[in-house]
């Protein structure tokens with residue numbers, strides 16, 4: 403019994419691998435291309451664990467995936483690998499098409515060939531779990547009900563369009579070829595090992611560095627926040643009991659406007675790492691030009707996964723954000739090491755020169 407996890411050196415994938423190995427004996431083979439977002443340091447605690455095998459490679463490299471499948475004979479493939487940052491997709495959509503669309507297609511084809519040749523029970527029990535996003539559903543007006551699994555797919559950014567395309571491919575591989583697939587569409591995650599290009603880690607890191615806290619537009623855009631370990635447990639549950647061909651929405655029941663998130667982070671830092679003279683980190687908040695095509699509101703209706711699989715998030719936003727801020731305060735070395743030259747180039751391109 404082995405799992406093949408793709409993208410397991412990224413934010414959610416590495417949290418999943420660590421959480422899985424802490425709670426199960428089953429080994430994990432981890433295929434990751436190690437883009438700017440992939441970091442083996444996230445997996446340092448399992449470096450010498452024989453249950454974790456890392457393979458440096460691309461989900462779009464058919465020969466590489468075929469070799470891994472033949473050698474390790476996984477009972478499931480969990481696809482976390484993706485280009486994941488909306489702002490980067492606006493500056494350069496091509497990588498998103500390459501990995502999220504073509505890469506998923508090639509992975510599906512390799513997995514289909516492997517699965518087709520499996521003997522009876524192994525074939526029936528096999529699963530391909532695709533990790534997707536609530537962004538495929540588009541944006542919600544203030545009074546609209548949260549996204550259910552039946553909501554229309556209306557992606558608005560190159561990132562979400564590429565994820566929606568991959569979801570469609572996964573669905574079609576089930577309906578046409580019978581591949582036993584599961585899809586999860588999750589809301590915004592936060593927690594340890596989150597790359598500091600995304601809202602929450604960027605705000606923590608910039609605040610501590612005395613830099614501006616760049617809030618896009620009026621800051622009243624709403625996201626539904628979920629602590630990353632809760633997401634990992636939802637994936638575990640779907641893998642265990644999800645019905646092939648089904649989609650499960652995963653969310654935190656935690657809708658919050660961005661400006662409130664930023665103010666909460668500032669208040670926690672004021673408490674845990676106070677500035678001289680009673681000044682607040684909130685003085686660093688700066689409203690900047692809005693993201694083009696910015697989705698105004700996401701909210702997930704997570705009743706299906708609760709009703710059918712018994713999953714509910716354990717962490718509240720208050721407990722999760724406190725843990726997260728504390729993790730960044732305790733892991734300044736990790737932050738420093740991910741802020742290499744390419745990170746600085748990205749920040750300069752997106753936000754202009756910062757002090």
Ligand code: NAD
Pocket residue numbers: 408409410411412413414415433434435436437438439440441459460461462481482483484485486487501505533534535536565587588589590591592597
């Ligand atoms: P991330 O950007 O932190 O990590 C992505 C990982 O995939 C990196 O380790 C990267 O090296 C790897 N990767 C990229 N291209 C690859 C390729 N061609 N072959 C192999 N590996 C490749 O992303 P994340 O935030 O951890 O997101 C993981 C998945 O969850 C993505 O599919 C994303 O769309 C989805 N998702 C993310 C969130 C969120 O809030 N972060 C929410 C819902 C869904």
Ligand code: DAU
Pocket residue numbers: 486487488489534535536537588589590591599600601602604616617618619621623624625660693700
């Ligand atoms: O909803 C799930 C999605 O959440 C995932 O599929 C994506 O992979 C993940 O990146 C995330 O997308 P968002 O665009 O919602 O996340 P981001 O952290 O980039 O932005 C969150 C909100 O904060 C969004 O409304 C934009 C805003 N923002 C972001 C940054 C980086 C700012 O106001 N300032 C910033 O500097």
